[in-house]
Amino acid sequence: MTQKYHFISGLPRSGSTLLSGILRQNPRFHAAISSPVAGLVNGALEQMGANSESYSFFDEKKRKAISKALFQAYYSDTAQAVIFDTNRQWTARLHQLVELFDDFKVICCVRNPAWVMDSFEKIYRKNPFDYSRMFSPATRQTVYSRSESLISSGGTVGSAWTALKEAYYGEYSDRLLLVDYDLLTQKPARTMELIYQFLGEPLFTHDFEQVDY
DSSP: OOOEEEEEEEOTTSSHHHHHHHHTTSTTEEEOSSOSHHHHHHHHHHHTSTTSTTGGGOOHHHHHHHHHHHHHHHTTTOOOSEEEEEOTTGGGOHHHHHHHOSSOOEEEEEOOHHHHHHHHHHHHHHOTTOOOTTSOTTTTSSHHHHHHHHHSTTSHHHHHHHHHHHHHTSTTGGGEEEEEHHHHHHSHHHHHHHHHHHHTOOOOOOOTTSOOO
């Protein structure tokens, strides 16, 4: 069976897990929380890149074939016809995805960045004795240092934000659908209708009162 790939990306704390929980109610769909495939592809490309001793053994065709094989191997035990792979890195890798897949869409979950930051801070304050690796000893000291760390270019929020901007203003923006967190939670039926229309999939009746993940 030939499987079709789509992607879920965007900002953290913006509804990607909720969206996956809704999508997976459709028996044709496979959707999960953030997957390791993007990291696997990136790691493989680093090993085949110019900084590797093995660089001369790989050409463009082999790099593409190995990258695609990682998708196929990871999802080899998945029976569903449509796969949604979730990772915030995908918005920065559209130039690679267009070389691997003929037709794919990227659903970008977005939210007011202030509320994204607020959501992270609430989690931090609920776990005062659990020092997350998200922060270093220097950056976890105050809400200001934590916020600056999150929104920096290498931070959890900042890296996702810049990746989203690259995709939004790039040449493949027609493959993106931005799904606002508030719209998804307040008007889920209408939001899902728009998502199905964007994907070109037949509409499925979801149970928004029994979303389980």
